[in-house]
Amino acid sequence: MKITTWLKNIFTEHSTLFILITPLIIIALVTDLLDDTLTERIVITMFINLILVLGLQLFMGNGGTLNFAHIGFMGIGAYASVIFSMTPQAKSIGLPDLYPIFNPIQLPFLMALLLGGLIAAFCAAIISFPLMRLSDAAAVITSFALLVIIHVVLVHWDNITAGPQTLFGVDRYTDLWMSVIWGIGFIILAYWFKESSIGLKLRASRDDRYAAATIGINMVIVRWVAFTLSAFMAGIAGGLWAHFITSFSPKAFYLTETFVILAMLVVGGPGGVSGAVVGTLIVSIVREGLRTIESAINIGQLLPSTLVGFAEVFLAIALIVILIFRPGGIMGGREIRWLKKRPLSQKNEDGTNTTIS
């Protein structure tokens, strides 16, 4: 009984989830069957980026304030999970200055990953509380400052990180299905969050913080919960990525990645989970396509000098064009559903002012 209503809901009320998840599973299955290293690499990266974009959407899309610090929490999750997953021998080589108490600790990968996410969330919870009352320009600038701070700490705190050097010796635990399962899990979480009480309150405070306050919403708390959850997602993405790429430095968690993730969300549309998924898919595909073209041009020496940053520049231009012509992103804040659900347009249902259709 319960299961049948639940199934029915998936196809009717919550058709969005079904429509978003199905193509992702198909992509994963095809990748699995192809068994091509490069494709798998691209697809795993895409799913990790998806988690980051979903996390950003959860705070930014529902809350309406831009957050530049997101990738910083990815970095925290990456380093924190690695500290708990590496073998003591690997740590003594890869993290020579690590605090000695951490050296002997080695946990199963999933626990290390979760701890990484929780530590990122914990840091976010502590740092962000005083910032949550800020909106608009002040919020953007402080979040940017936060990214810089996290970056500087990662670069210089070599008792935890390898400093500015590349950390190596991480075991590869993240495979295709690991990234797919987390990605899909977070789609469900982000979707559920948006419709939850707290998500609803957050969206209300995004639309009008004064009206929200005078119906009893404590915006600071609501935003803070979302920020913390969003940092947890970034932390998990960081852990997954670290155990996929196996060697990295703090540079990986800075402006380049921030820009890519923001571009994905803005292109898709920050207002909804569908926008996050669509944006990640489109930008990933376009980016890989451009990279292929770029390297083909370079290998064939079609231009007098080597071409670099073609994909990035194209992405930046795409971002500008979207912001000018479709500021709500491709999805415009709407969720994909079966056609009959939810009339959202200006047309009336009750017959007033309506011509025969």
Added chain:
Amino acid sequence: MPPSIQTTNTATLIVQDINKVFFGLRALENVSLRLQKGEILGLIGPNGSGKTTLINVITGLLPLTSGKIYINSTNLSSAKPYQIARAGIARTYQTIRLFKELTVKENIEVAAVSIGSSRKEARHQADAIIQEFGLEAWVHYLASALPYGLERRVEIARALAMKPLFLLLDEPAAGLNEEEAEELLHILELIPDNKKLGMLIVEHDMHLIMRLCDRLHVLNYGKTIGEGTPEQVRRIPAVVEAYLGSTARGD
């Protein structure tokens, strides 16, 4: 339903010697008023007399310069807006403030949720209010897609979803045509008894005020210039002068 407040029969909103100064401009000067459950109090006065400012300080959006605000014995003078809302004061705005990217139903649900109803209870409460306000056909529309007259109605519906003890309406009939204003009057008339709340209405439409209000409170330049039943207030010279004066200035 918050049991602590709904069971008492004597909820009173007490505003005591309120002053509000904006950079030297005294927008409110020693204003005091009381609002009881079940009654409708009209707050009137010429443009710029401080009516909206009074609602803003009561709901905590503007800090008081001095004075006190209570519900019964609970002091709300320095409470935050969300705390005041949860204590039982709901309001609407002179310039409508709906949650534009939420649907009509979500606009109403979120008010129920934010005073502590679960998502499921909120859905039922919203359904009931939607029916009461004749908004069934509009539930899935974004608030930004509503015609003006309905925006006003949704804003009142949203305020009532908080199950408030007191409802403060800032010019609910502004911008409505005669027919819509009449419809609104019929809705408003029933609210205090049906919802067991006290209602304060700011309104320039004298016809509506005279028909609706049990008592009136008149402000001019931030000062109280008259109080009493509509008949009593009509005979206060200062009130007559303020109104004639403002008409004479071409208002």
